[in-house]
Amino acid sequence: MHNHKTQDWSRWGDKKLALDYIFHPRSIAVVGASSDPNNWIGQIFLRSLISFGFEGRLYPVNPKADEIMGLKAYPNVRDIPGPVDHVICSIPAPLVPQLIEDCVAKGVKVVHMFTAGFSETGEEEGIQLEAKILELAKRGGIRLIGPNCMGLYCPGSHISFEEAFPKESGTVGFFSQSGGNASELVNIAALRGIRFSKVISYGNAVDLNEADFLEYFIHDPETKIIAAYIEGVKNGRRFVRLLREAAQTKPTIVLKGGRTQSGAGAVASHTGSLAGADEVFDALCRQMGVIRVYSLEELADVIQAFLYMPPPKGCNVGVIGGGGGASVQAADDCDSAGLPVPPLPPEIRKELRKFTPPAGTSIRNPVDTMAGFMSPQYFEETIRLVASYERIDLLITHLDVDFMLQRGQEQVDKTVEALLRAGRACNKPMAVVILTAGAPEVAKAVFDIRQKCLEAGFPVYPTIARAAQAISKLIAYNETKQPIGNDAK
Amino acid sequence: MHNHKTQDWSRWGDKKLALDYIFHPRSIAVVGASSDPNNWIGQIFLRSLISFGFEGRLYPVNPKADEIMGLKAYPNVRDIPGPVDHVICSIPAPLVPQLIEDCVAKGVKVVHMFTAGFSETGEEEGIQLEAKILELAKRGGIRLIGPNCMGLYCPGSHISFEEAFPKESGTVGFFSQSGGNASELVNIAALRGIRFSKVISYGNAVDLNEADFLEYFIHDPETKIIAAYIEGVKNGRRFVRLLREAAQTKPTIVLKGGRTQSGAGAVASHTGSLAGADEVFDALCRQMGVIRVYSLEELADVIQAFLYMPPPKGCNVGVIGGGGGASVQAADDCDSAGLPVPPLPPEIRKELRKFTPPAGTSIRNPVDTMAGFMSPQYFEETIRLVASYERIDLLITHLDVDFMLQRGQEQVDKTVEALLRAGRACNKPMAVVILTAGAPEVAKAVFDIRQKCLEAGFPVYPTIARAAQAISKLIAYNETKQPIGNDAK
Numbered sequence: 004m005h006n007h008k009t010q011d012w013s014r015w016g017d018k019k020l021a022l023d024y025i026f027h028p029r030s031i032a033v034v035g036a037s038s039d040p041n042n043w044i045g046q047i048f049l050r051s052l053i054s055f056g057f058e059g060r061l062y063p064v065n066p067k068a069d070e071i072m073g074l075k076a077y078p079n080v081r082d083i084p085g086p087v088d089h090v091i092c093s094i095p096a097p098l099v100p101q102l103i104e105d106c107v108a109k110g111v112k113v114v115h116m117f118t119a120g121f122s123e124t125g126e127e128e129g130i131q132l133e134a135k136i137l138e139l140a141k142r143g144g145i146r147l148i149g150p151n152c153m154g155l156y157c158p159g160s161h162i163s164f165e166e167a168f169p170k171e172s173g174t175v176g177f178f179s180q181s182g183g184n185a186s187e188l189v190n191i192a193a194l195r196g197i198r199f200s201k202v203i204s205y206g207n208a209v210d211l212n213e214a215d216f217l218e219y220f221i222h223d224p225e226t227k228i229i230a231a232y233i234e235g236v237k238n239g240r241r242f243v244r245l246l247r248e249a250a251q252t253k254p255t256i257v258l259k260g261g262r263t264q265s266g267a268g269a270v271a272s273h274t275g276s277l278a279g280a281d282e283v284f285d286a287l288c289r290q291m292g293v294i295r296v297y298s299l300e301e302l303a304d305v306i307q308a309f310l311y312m313p314p315p316k317g318c319n320v321g322v323i324g325g326g327g328g329a330s331v332q333a334a335d336d337c338d339s340a341g342l343p344v345p346p347l348p349p350e351i352r353k354e355l356r357k358f359t360p361p362a363g364t365s366i367r368n369p370v371d372t373m374a375g376f377m378s379p380q381y382f383e384e385t386i387r388l389v390a391s392y393e394r395i396d397l398l399i400t401h402l403d404v405d406f407m408l409q410r411g412q413e414q415v416d417k418t419v420e421a422l423l424r425a426g427r428a429c430n431k432p433m434a435v436v437i438l439t440a441g442a443p444e445v446a447k448a449v450f451d452i453r454q455k456c457l458e459a460g461f462p463v464y465p466t467i468a469r470a471a472q473a474i475s476k477l478i479a480y481n482e483t484k485q486p487i488g489n490d491a492k
Numbered sequence: 493m494h495n496h497k498t499q500d501w502s503r504w505g506d507k508k509l510a511l512d513y514i515f516h517p518r519s520i521a522v523v524g525a526s527s528d529p530n531n532w533i534g535q536i537f538l539r540s541l542i543s544f545g546f547e548g549r550l551y552p553v554n555p556k557a558d559e560i561m562g563l564k565a566y567p568n569v570r571d572i573p574g575p576v577d578h579v580i581c582s583i584p585a586p587l588v589p590q591l592i593e594d595c596v597a598k599g600v601k602v603v604h605m606f607t608a609g610f611s612e613t614g615e616e617e618g619i620q621l622e623a624k625i626l627e628l629a630k631r632g633g634i635r636l637i638g639p640n641c642m643g644l645y646c647p648g649s650h651i652s653f654e655e656a657f658p659k660e661s662g663t664v665g666f667f668s669q670s671g672g673n674a675s676e677l678v679n680i681a682a683l684r685g686i687r688f689s690k691v692i693s694y695g696n697a698v699d700l701n702e703a704d705f706l707e708y709f710i711h712d713p714e715t716k717i718i719a720a721y722i723e724g725v726k727n728g729r730r731f732v733r734l735l736r737e738a739a740q741t742k743p744t745i746v747l748k749g750g751r752t753q754s755g756a757g758a759v760a761s762h763t764g765s766l767a768g769a770d771e772v773f774d775a776l777c778r779q780m781g782v783i784r785v786y787s788l789e790e791l792a793d794v795i796q797a798f799l800y801m802p803p804p805k806g807c808n809v810g811v812i813g814g815g816g817g818a819s820v821q822a823a824d825d826c827d828s829a830g831l832p833v834p835p836l837p838p839e840i841r842k843e844l845r846k847f848t849p850p851a852g853t854s855i856r857n858p859v860d861t862m863a864g865f866m867s868p869q870y871f872e873e874t875i876r877l878v879a880s881y882e883r884i885d886l887l888i889t890h891l892d893v894d895f896m897l898q899r900g901q902e903q904v905d906k907t908v909e910a911l912l913r914a915g916r917a918c919n920k921p922m923a924v925v926i927l928t929a930g931a932p933e934v935a936k937a938v939f940d941i942r943q944k945c946l947e948a949g950f951p952v953y954p955t956i957a958r959a960a961q962a963i964s965k966l967i968a969y970n971e972t973k974q975p976i977g978n979d980a981k
């Protein structure tokens with residue numbers, strides 16, 4: 004029964020990692036699994052676990068089936084022969100209390116309730132049902148994830164709620180009050196070189212809540228960056244205390260839903276949460292060094308900066324890329340984000356001028372090396388020269404893929420190779436921006452360039468504004484980190 | 493020689509359209525054309541004109557060639573047998589004064605100078621050369637476009653500086669101080685159902701400048717929306733007067749380069765312009781009802797709103813789409829942009845509840861119809877019901893293409909058809925947001941859905957935030973338009 008290659012039993016002794024067992028079940032029962040391919044809900048959890056090669060036992064539970072996806076099905080969790088650590092519940096809400104009682108009898112440790120229709124409906128019936136389930140679980144010693152959520156994605160334990168998620172582990176821990184947002188971030192992140200230690204979609208948070216997951220991530224050695232999507236907070240004091248500890252320990256990046264009046268209304272209707280006063284939350288984040296973001300895209304942007312960029316020593320940026328208008332936009336976008344673009348000194352301009360034609364270019368900074376695209380070698384030399392200026396703390400290079408492709412794929416490849424060579428050789432952090440109007444024919448080329456840059460260790464952004472904003476949050480975090488660390492005991 | 497089917501000679505009499513002849517040359521000489529495929533500059537103009545089927549005479553000018561792209565080449569403009577209205581100049585800067593003298597002798601009306609290396613270099617030699625050329629041109633009665641620019645894209649006259657631009661005309665007039673930005677906007681716009689009457693890339697603006705093009709667009713009957721990218725202004729008083737007139741006449745949308753200190757430095761180095769105090773420009777825009785945007789993407793977003801959305805009567809939005817987290821984000825993004833998301837009244841919720849399962853959905857507004865994706869018919873009915881609430885002024889619907897595709901292309905097609913049917917049937921303006929993590933495999937599906945929506949007359953955005961921001965500028969313009977119109981004589 005114990006075939007957990009990935010489980011580190013020694014960690015069970017650490018109180019601060021008390022939740023670790025949640026991510027290492029010996030067996031999972033999927034209650035409400037179905038063999039009907041049109042039953043999306045009945046298929047998704049079992050299929051994902053099989054696809055991820057979950058190494059423990061898997062038990063479909065469905066009174067109307069003998070076998071589902073090649074696995075023997077049981078009418079009730081009580082009928083399962085071996086022990087069951089974890090139950091995924093996707094049966095209708097009114098049937099859940101009986102299931103919890105069955106789980107208690109079976110000695111189940113954790114129930115993840117996908118099932119919705121509780122307090123978030125705002126209706127008395129759902130609210131009471133939720134309270135009843137919580138009481139049954141507490142009395143029986145069962146921890147609940149949810150209800151109204153997608154549960155766990157933990158690639159190291161071969162657990163996932165989507166078949167298509169990456170199978171590899173990473174260092175980002177994400178807890179999300181929305182299942183859709185959990186999926187969306189994993190999918191965006193997959194394309195941007197970001198992998199996760201654990202992702203928890205936790206919905207209404209009736210039992211285990213944001214504070215529990217935050218505390219876990221603070222101490223989880225597999226998690227180096229903490230990301231969160233929260234709509235409301237169950238226990239404000241505990242959460243704030245932990246948020247402070249988190250921010251002092253690891254980069255902690257929070258997307259808060261319900262920051263406006265309309266959003267707060269949507270939050271109440273989504274997870275039954277109270278969004279709270281946004282100004283208070285904002286002030287707390289600033290005070291504690293928590294990094295606040297305003298969309299999932301920005302969350303991915305900032306995670307990427309932390310994962311792929313060594314902290315720049317300051318905020319002065321050297322911008323290199325083709326196009327006069329693009330260079331002006333780049334300078335405005337960097338400056339607006341708090342990253343000035345200082346002019347290069349005469350001696351470096353003189354060096355650049357040796358191979359940069361005077362017409363249709365700029366060697367001031369931003370360096371407009373349209374000419375560079377004509378020669379990968381000069382492009383490389385340009386990057387080297389800009390990086391050599393001691394006032395420059397980091398580089399942002401931008402590539403117009405649509406324009407580059409007019410000169411053929413081979414030229415694109417050579418230019419990207421030159422860029423990466425220069426980026427590796429220079430001693431300054433560098434981000435790459437890939438610009439495109441977005442024609443579908445170009446999507447694959449954009450993807451390939453991005454992959455190459457990520458494999459070489461450089462963060463990639465779709466616009467200079469997004470690159471600058473993410474990097475500016477990385478720099479601000481590193482600037483404030485030291486003092487906060489000293490203030491704290 | 494006169495084979496101008498598209499030319500409306502009657503307009504020549506209108507003083508306010510004095511510049512109209514620029515867009516209707518009888519013949520164009522391309523000085524610096526080359527038959528070498530590696531000479532990008534020597535190829536682009538002639539190739540584009542041929543590809544667009546320019547209906548007048550085309551004369552390549554190159555002393556070293558007899559024939560270029562199947563056309564007889566001439567060593568000098570003076571050697572061309574017939575009259576030459578328009579000259580495109582891409583020869584090195586030091587050779588330009590002699591060319592201008594030749595053009596004067598030949599009776600040329602307009603010279604578009606692609607050639608760069610003048611005042612924008614900041615060097616005395618370039619500044620003096622630019623002054624000399626201007627003087628020669630003025631004395632000889634020649635108007636100059638540029639230098640340091642891409643010139644004209646006027647599909648109605650079969651004139652273009654890029655082969656791949658759309659061949660169809662539209663109603664947007666765009667003057668851009670950056671050639672790269674002109675290209676980029678046309679390419680972004682091409683994918684988003686936006687077409688142009690005329691686009692002018694005008695660079696250093698030594699003779700014809702932003703005020704001239706603005707005045708032309710105010711009076712050009714083919715131009716319904718005026719868009720501009722400007723870095724500096726040559727004659728502030730005249731420009732401000734015209735900007736006021738423009739904003740009172742047509743939606744006038746301006747992207748201003750050099751709004752920060754770093755950007756202003758880049759502007760000086762790009763087109764030799766003085767960016768000016770940004771607060772002054774911002775105050776002017778507010779006062780005059782000019783719509784200010786901060787990136788080319790936003791410029792396209794706002795143009796799309798004006799082209800595809802009838803002005804909403806107010807700013808209350810009904811949001812319909814799948815996903816609880818996505819709905820919360822939608823509500824926050826709309827509210828932040830000044831578009832409140834009012835809760836639906838009980839009677840409409842009751843109707844929605846008839847077919848919307850209570851669990852995992854929200855019928856408050858945003859309406860989270862994940863269930864709707866399972867049934868195009870219910871999706872359509874949901875849109876109809878939300879639109880029926882009299883407090884709702886406009887709809888934003890969002891589609892998660894990645895999620896939808898899991899259920900197959902046929903389901904996607906049916907959902908989109910239902911969406912468009914509902915959008916056409918309801919009497920409220922509607923925008924469609926297509927969400928995707930951005931995997932290259934999905935790019936074609938996104939493109940196809942966008943095309944279908946555009947063909948049905950609905951604007952399409954990649955995020956709810958961008959949709960809300962663009963629509964909010966459309967609403968603000970329509971609210972301020974009336975009073976301004978009344979104030980003015």
